Amino acid sequence: MEGALKLWAIILIVGALNYASRLSFIVFFSRRSMPPLLARALRFVPAAMLTALIVPMVLVPSGDVPGAAGPRVLAALVAAAAAFRTRSTLATLSVGMLALWAAGALAR
C-alpha cells in the first residue's frame, strides 16, 4: 500500500512539474514580447535539442549486434542522407531500418 501511494505521489508530482515546464514560457511570453536575441536563439532549439537526443540513442549498442554500435551509426548516417533528400519521415524510417538490418546481418 505504501508503495502504491508513493508511486501515485511520483505520478502526480512529476506530471504536474512536466506540465508546468511545458506551459511555463508559453504563458510567460503570451503577455509580453520576447527579446530579439532570445527569439533568434530559440530558432536553433530543434537542431540542437533533437541532435542531443539522437546521438546517445545511436551510440548505445543493443539488440542487433550486442556490444557493437557500428551498425546503428552506419544506419543513422544512411537515414540522415535519405531524410536530407526526401524530407519524409516514412522514407527515413524505412531506409534506416533496412540499413540497420542489412548492416547487422553483415556484421554477424
Added chain:
Amino acid sequence: MTAGAGAPNADSTDSHGLAPCVTRGVAAARRSDRPARRAAGAARDGRIGRRKRRAVDAPRSLRRTPSRLPVPRTYRSAEFRAGFLEMLPACVGLVPFGLVCGVAAQVAGADALAAIGLATIIFSGAAQILALQLFAAGAPLAIVVLTCFVLGLRLLMYSAAMAPHLASLPPRWQRGLAFVLTDQAFAAAIRRFGATRDPREGARYFAGCGAALWITWQATNLGGYFAGNLIPAAWSLDFAVPLCFIALVAPLMRSVPNVTAALVAGLAVVGFGGLPMKLNLVVAGVLGIAAGTLAELAQERWKAR
C-alpha cells in the same frame, strides 16, 4: 418579391442563425453574426440573407456535437487531419518505446491504474522509465521528482520556442497544446508554424499531431503492460525513435548555423555524458543553441562586410 415578404424572412434568418450559436461558442457566434447583420440591412431581399446563412452554416453532423473550442471545426479542419496523418509514421516509431514503458511499469510492480496514470499524466517516455527505475530501486520521493524534473528541462526550451507562435491564441488553446508538447509534436509543429502565417493553422496541425501521439501512447503503454514485450529485441525496432528525430533534423542541415548547433550539441552530449541525472541533454542543448546563434551572427557580419 416585395419588401413585406422579405422582412419576416430576415427575422427568421436571425433567430435561426443565433440558436445554434449558443452551443457552438464564441467564434461561431461571431461568424454567423455577419450574415444576420447583412440580412437585417438588406431586408428588401430575403433571398440574400437566406443564401448567406446557408453558406456559413455548419454541416448537420457538426451541429449535433456542440464544440466549445474557440477555433471552430478543429477536428474537421484540413490542418488537424494533416497533423494527425503526418504524425502516424512517427507513431509507428513510438510503438516499441510505448511497449517498453508499459513493460517497465509492470516490472516495477505498478498496478494497472498506476500504469494508465503514468501514460496519461506524465505522458513522456523518458520520464516514465526513469521514474519507474528509481521507484523500483527504492529511491526517495524527492530524488525521483528532482531527477525527472531535470530530465524535463528541455521542455522549458520547447515551451519558449513555441511561445511566439502561440501568443495570439486563446489561453484555452495554450493550455491544451502545452499538454501535448512532446519531443515529436514539438519538432513537427514548429516546422509547420514556420511555414504558415496564420498561427491558428499551425495550432490545429499541432493539435492533430498531439492527438495521434496521445492515442498511440496510451494504446502502446497498455499493450506493453498487459501483453509484455510483443516485439522481439532482435528486430531493434527501438531504433525507430532516433530515426524519427533524424527525419526532422537532417532537412535542417541546409544552413550553416543549424549545422553548427547540431554539431556542438552532438559533441557536447557525448562529452558531458558523465553528468548525473542526464544533465548532459540540457547542457548540450544550451551549448548547441548558443553556438548556432553565434554562427548566425558571425555569418551576418561576414555578409555585411
